[in-house]
Structure formats: structure tokens, C-alpha cells
Amino acid sequence: MADRRRAERRGRSSESLAALALILKGYRILGRRVRTPLGEIDLIARRKDIVAFIEVKARRDTETGLYAVTAKSQQRIERAADYWMAHQPDLAGLGWRYDIVTVSPGRWPVHFRDSWRPDFAARRS
Numbered sequence: 001m002a003d004r005r006r007a008e009r010r011g012r013s014s015e016s017l018a019a020l021a022l023i024l025k026g027y028r029i030l031g032r033r034v035r036t037p038l039g040e041i042d043l044i045a046r047r048k049d050i051v052a053f054i055e056v057k058a059r060r061d062t063e064t065g066l067y068a069v070t071a072k073s074q075q076r077i078e079r080a081a082d083y084w085m086a087h088q089p090d091l092a093g094l095g096w097r098y099d100i101v102t103v104s105p106g107r108w109p110v111h112f113r114d115s116w117r118p119d120f121a122a123r124r125s
Contacts, residue, residue: 014058014103015042021101021109027052031084039080043101051096052113053081058103062110065102069115074098078118 019029027045034041043054055077057065077098085091100115 010058011056014109015056017103018054018056018101018109018111019043019045021111022054025111034080034084036080036083038083039076041077041080041084044084046091046094049094051085051091051094052099053077053084053096054099054101055115056101056103056109061104062102062107065104065110066100066112066115069100074116074118 015032019032022043022045023029025047027047029043029045030051031041031044034044041053042056043052045052045054055069055073057068059065059068081096081098085096097114098116098118100112102110102112104110
């Protein structure tokens with residue numbers, strides 16, 4: 001149980017650090033740990049006319065963090081983002097994308113913009 005609490009604290013602090021890094025880059029945080037019936041989104045942020053759905057990964061290095069975002073987790077985030085955007089009529093005219101922020105010990109968070117694109121063909125089947 002202690003390991004689970006420790007992992008939860010690490011995740012929350014990594015998300016806070018990622019949010020701070022994004023704010024300093026000019027993003028406005030619209031949501032943290034946003035839960036929908038279709039899944040959770042770590043951070044939702046807006047900068048100008050783009051809404052970014054951001055997966056935060058705390059790992060020992062950046063590369064490990066990037067590889068931790070699997071195709072399955074991408075699909076979950078995409079479905080949750082679709083659901084969330086459908087319930088935000090004031091944001092309907094904005095573009096959106098999927099980003100990853102990796103958080104590693106002793107390093108400033110690394111932001112990967114437009115990290116993947118949805119596979120629309122797979123979604124139709």
C-alpha cells in the first residue's frame with residue numbers, strides 16, 4: 001500500500017511540474033486529471049487557438065517516458081478527448097492535438113507537441 005501512495009504522490013507532483021512548465025510557455029491549464037466516462041486525461045491546456053490533451057509520464061529518462069505512452073493509452077486519451085470536446089461548445093472552433101510531457105529526476109519537464117495523430121480508419125471499424 002505504501003508503494004501505491006508513493007507512486008500516486010510522484011504522479012501528482014510530476015503533473016504539477018508539467019503544468020508549471022506549460023504555464024511558463026504560455027499555456028492556460030483548462031483541466032487536471034480530467035475524468036470522463038471514457039478515460040482520464042492528465043492535463044488539458046490551451047495556447048492561442050489550440051487545445052492540447054497532454055499525457056504526463058514520470059520515468060527515469062525522457063525516452064522511457066515516451067515509450068510508456070502505448071497505442072492503447074493513446075486510444076483511451078483520444079476517446080476521452082472526443083467526449084470532453086463534445087461537451088465544450090465554447091471551444092468548438094479551436095484545433096486540438098495530443099502532447100506528451102516527460103518528467104525525469106533532476107531535469108526540467110520535456111514537452112513533445114503533437115506527439116501522435118489519431119488513426120481515423122481504425123476508429124471507424
